[in-house]
């Protein structure tokens with residue numbers, strides 16, 4: 001299976017399948033899946049009229065998708081309509097599932113999402129992963145994956161692939177973590193340490209967070225910047241509905257954009273990076289608080305109670321975010337900036353200074369800044385949905401494995 005986050009194998013129905021009869025068939029299978037997925041339940045006739053193929057051609061495709069367990073028939077359509085009643089089609093709720101996983105600095109999470117986009121199984125473990133070597137961390141993740149897969153299989157689903165969100169830079173092979181500073185990992189082939197047998201994609205958590213926003217968010221535009229944070233700050237750039245990867249796949253390292261060039265030294269080797277002002281630990285320091293388990297909850301709680309030092313710290317973080325985002329917004333002209341991950345939980349106290357700094361510094365009308373409704377669930381959901389999208393984009397690849 002392909003790697004959906006790799007620019008050379010783009011995700012989406014427009015992915016270049018070979019321009020042969022076989023390629024045409026695969027493209028049409030994908031069009032049927034996407035149409036039924038987006039608008040179903042639909043009759044065969046309705047699918048045919050939507051994608052502009054004959055009913056006979058659609059029936060052949062539908063039969064193949066039903067045999068592979070990707071579509072199911074729900075029974076006769078409502079009576080009283082003219083002509084022979086057709087059977088309503090829906091994407092299968094008991095076929096392939098996308099397994100999404102997340103390695104956080106202090107948690108591990110796994111979920112299974114079916115083709116209808118429902119989360120069917122989920123497991124989370126709070127565990128300090130900072131500076132732990134990859135073997136025990138990924139051993140713990142593997143145990144959670146087995147648990148979630150078993151639960152999903154108990155519901156009649158089967159895993160179509162595994163996608164793992166990590167807080168670090170991932171090579172274009174979509175399995176090697178080149179650098180994850182907050183875990184202390186360097187050049188780690190994550191694929192070697194995860195369950196074999198499942199098609200695997202590893203990507204930066206910010207990228208999966210942005211894809212979740214694109215696919216699941218309400219009225220998300222097709223050009224936006226998604227900014228998220230855990231300990232570090234990551235961003236992802238979505239241009240015309242696609243992730244911008246950059247030459248090495250490292251695009252979006254907003255956390256290391258300098259805010260004050262003479263500021264404190266950063267782990268990246270630079271000085272005065274955004275992360276030094278708006279990363280969770282920097283904000284906790286400025287707020288005079290000790291790092292704890294639920295950092296965002298602690299900060300939000302104190303800010304809500306009116307703690308002046310915490311509010312000042314968050315105001316400062318918002319200002320630093322506004323300065324760093326000014327460069328990105330002026331350069332890329334996105335339709336909006338979306339705050340996701342941990343930042344969304346602190347938005348009420350970050351947004352005023354962030355917005356005013358951005359408006360003051362950018363040319364033209366201010367770029368809207370919105371808050372993700374997915375919050376810190378984004379990367380995990382984005383990972384699982386990326387597998388689901390793969391199935392919809394090339395159902396023939398999955399059908400061949402049934």
Ligand SMILES: [Zn+2]
Nearest residue numbers: 256266268273
């Ligand atoms: Zn840095």
